Amino acid sequence: MPQFTPPTPFALEIHGLVKRFERPAVDGLDLAARAGEFYALLGPNGAGKTTTLRMIAGLMRPDAGSIHVAGIDALADPVAAKRVMAWIPDEPMIYDKLTPREYLAFVAGLWSVEPTLAAARADELLDWLGLAANADDRCESFSKGMRQKVALAGALIHEPRVIILDEPLTGLDAGSARQVKSVLRERAGAVGAVIMTTHILEVAERMADRIGVIAHGKLIAEGTVEELRRLAGDTAGISGGRGGGASLEDAFLALVAEPAAPAAEAEAA
Amino acid sequence: MIESGTVVWFARHESRLAWRDWLAMMTAGRRARLRSVTIGFVAFVIAMHAVAYFMVGRYAAAAADKPMLIAITATVLLSWLLMVSQAMESMTRAFYARSDLDLILASPVAAHKVFAVRISTVALVVAMMALPLAAPFIDMLVVRGGWHWLGAYGVIFAMGATATALAVALTVALFRAIGPKRTRLMAQIVAAAIGAAFVIGLQVAAILSYGTMSRTDVVQSAAVLAFTPDAGNVLWWPARAVLGDGGALIGVLAAGVVLLGAAIAAVAPRFGEYAVAATGAGDSRVSEARPAVFRPMTPRRALRRKEWILLRRDPWLVSQTLMQMLYLIPPAVLLWRSFATGGGGGAFNLLVPVLVMAAGQLAGGLAWLTISGEDAPDLVAAAPVRPRLVLRAKVEAVLGVIALVFAPLVAALAVASPRHALVTGGGIVIASVSATAIQLWFRSQAKRSQFRRRQVSSRVATFAEAFSSIGWAGTAAVAAASPWLAIGPAVIALGVLAGARYVSPHKDAIT
Numbered sequence: 014m015p016q017f018t019p020p021t022p023f024a025l026e027i028h029g030l031v032k033r034f035e036r037p038a039v040d041g042l043d044l045a046a047r048a049g050e051f052y053a054l055l056g057p058n059g060a061g062k063t064t065t066l067r068m069i070a071g072l073m074r075p076d077a078g079s080i081h082v083a084g085i086d087a088l089a090d091p092v093a094a095k096r097v098m099a100w101i102p103d104e105p106m107i108y109d110k111l112t113p114r115e116y117l118a119f120v121a122g123l124w125s126v127e128p129t130l131a132a133a134r135a136d137e138l139l140d141w142l143g144l145a146a147n148a149d150d151r152c153e154s155f156s157k158g159m160r161q162k163v164a165l166a167g168a169l170i171h172e173p174r175v176i177i178l179d180e181p182l183t184g185l186d187a188g189s190a191r192q193v194k195s196v197l198r199e200r201a202g203a204v205g206a207v208i209m210t211t212h213i214l215e216v217a218e219r220m221a222d223r224i225g226v227i228a229h230g231k232l233i234a235e236g237t238v239e240e241l242r243r244l245a246g247d248t249a250g251i252s253g254g255r256g257g258g259a260s261l262e263d264a265f266l267a268l269v270a271e272p273a274a275p276a277a278e279a280e281a282a
Numbered sequence: 283m284i285e286s287g288t289v290v291w292f293a294r295h296e297s298r299l300a301w302r303d304w305l306a307m308m309t310a311g312r313r314a315r316l317r318s319v320t321i322g323f324v325a326f327v328i329a330m331h332a333v334a335y336f337m338v339g340r341y342a343a344a345a346a347d348k349p350m351l352i353a354i355t356a357t358v359l360l361s362w363l364l365m366v367s368q369a370m371e372s373m374t375r376a377f378y379a380r381s382d383l384d385l386i387l388a389s390p391v392a393a394h395k396v397f398a399v400r401i402s403t404v405a406l407v408v409a410m411m412a413l414p415l416a417a418p419f420i421d422m423l424v425v426r427g428g429w430h431w432l433g434a435y436g437v438i439f440a441m442g443a444t445a446t447a448l449a450v451a452l453t454v455a456l457f458r459a460i461g462p463k464r465t466r467l468m469a470q471i472v473a474a475a476i477g478a479a480f481v482i483g484l485q486v487a488a489i490l491s492y493g494t495m496s497r498t499d500v501v502q503s504a505a506v507l508a509f510t511p512d513a514g515n516v517l518w519w520p521a522r523a524v525l526g527d528g529g530a531l532i533g534v535l536a537a538g539v540v541l542l543g544a545a546i547a548a549v550a551p552r553f554g555e556y557a558v559a560a561t562g563a564g565d566s567r568v569s570e571a572r573p574a575v576f577r578p579m580t581p582r583r584a585l586r587r588k589e590w591i592l593l594r595r596d597p598w599l600v601s602q603t604l605m606q607m608l609y610l611i612p613p614a615v616l617l618w619r620s621f622a623t624g625g626g627g628g629a630f631n632l633l634v635p636v637l638v639m640a641a642g643q644l645a646g647g648l649a650w651l652t653i654s655g656e657d658a659p660d661l662v663a664a665a666p667v668r669p670r671l672v673l674r675a676k677v678e679a680v681l682g683v684i685a686l687v688f689a690p691l692v693a694a695l696a697v698a699s700p701r702h703a704l705v706t707g708g709g710i711v712i713a714s715v716s717a718t719a720i721q722l723w724f725r726s727q728a729k730r731s732q733f734r735r736r737q738v739s740s741r742v743a744t745f746a747e748a749f750s751s752i753g754w755a756g757t758a759a760v761a762a763a764s765p766w767l768a769i770g771p772a773v774i775a776l777g778v779l780a781g782a783r784y785v786s787p788h789k790d791a792i793t
Contacts, residue, residue, distance in 0.1 A: 070663075072663050092668060096666035099664075106659075110591070110596065111588070118577075119588045120665075122585075123584050127578075128579075
């Protein structure tokens, strides 16, 4: 008897995700992003953010847990999951010796996008990202911002339903960062979910519908900025201070703060 | 305490960098390997001395007659051209690799001092690189012939100095003539051509004159003896210096110092200027028609196409490929001569292993570039394409290039001798597939720009690739004469492959 899979409102669902290297990098992570949602993943260095995203993108196999992308079991059928997904790491994955247009043609070929459609989308994306004038220049002379835009165009050419980004604004100047942010915000509503890690809390605060805070490979808090502020106030007991009327930075620091060691607490007492 | 900013201070800094660079190259960045590398190096030096002891006997007490002077001069010239090639490559890298250039140019020190030291270091390194091969022979000549042979060491350092001076002049001349955009590629091609030209030129001359690929026969032939100047001519000074003539040695050393000094004085003050001009000097414009880019293609075809475009546009690879192609010139001449004279059986037997060996080596380099030298590994891994299919497409890209290069030669051979063509074709396919398989088993992520260092990432892979190519070349050579006898070398080549497969690392990455 065929198994019935109910339709899911989630673009991304993760349950009990585990990945160990020398120590657990991701430790029983549960996370869900809704369709049309912009989800930001925050966490201190080494919290397991990039490892999580690499597992979602199919670049790394988890030791345990499940990943569903747009209802597709990404571990059972990684090729089908990759077809509806785009992955952009912090370092742009482009070829120096290809032009942006050739790069987009290559990516379109990998995702089997129909050539006429791909050519039209390429023109549209290059124009939209301000790369039209350099469309036939080799990428080797491009700045970091231009390279990131080429990578972004490559990620969008097959119209993914889930876009996964790892620190996409690292090294970008203010103008390029604003442009990339507006593209991502627009795409989140238009094509599906955007899941992004960032260390720039202001970006998460302004762009994300919901924010997940990850520490030691676990999701320790999740919600809108307001919800996180309230949660930080409750857990850290700093309502009205750092948690209540404080910024997301205060809330974040309160949430990820290490519990004081007993010896240190005794000494302080 | 050395005063900072002086030439000596810079020299210490440069020598430390050069030493660490060499150490990292020999140990593949793993300090734990230092001991085994040292033991291996010492064993190599001892073995080379043993080999040299038995080889130098007839030369140790040789008189400075004309045949001897010609033989030594030819050896010196060959080594010197290789040094020029090596120095040109170093100079090109010095101009185009940014590394610490910004720091030096932004600091309040006289930049020409560091560049003078840098050029001198190139000369020293080029000379030092010749020592592991030359020193055992010189030492054994000293043991068996006398102290006068020590002059050869002086000649090596003079050769390093003059080779670097010429390399500096050539690189700067290219820079001025064709501009920084094209110099990088041209310098690499010129360096490769210089390195190969002498060997190949002699082989071609030998083939045309004598129908063999022996170089020693041609340099000591009656025609060469008659054509070359008298024994007292300045042309023989380097050879005389090697044989222990003190006056000639001083002259050769003085020429080296003067030429290198002149090159430094001319270029060091403007070195920074050249290096800055080289920044971002990529030839970035492409004149391909827009509509042709987007074609109906499967992911496999997209991957193959991408690999071929990248291979075509890789300047370093162009020069490497050119080197491989240059070594195909002698067999091509041999083939052409066999056609012209109507002979061929023996010559074809010689051709078969050369072509098979060249195919194996070329396939190894290409396979590294396509498999390990993937500049966007995450993009390919994140695409909806099965990893097996990605690798298959990359292997097809390699074999496609091999087919393109070798098919015309095999086709020409088929007209003259179908049996030899069959053996050669089979050998080329097997050697190429074997070299590609070794690169697959030992694949490790690297930037394409690190091609020069691919050998140090896995020494097992490097040796396995070389021995596999030699094994299949030997198999093809024997098979061309007697197919049944080829079973022996084929088993050895398969053993090399099996051993490489056995020790290859097991990857848990999805790609």
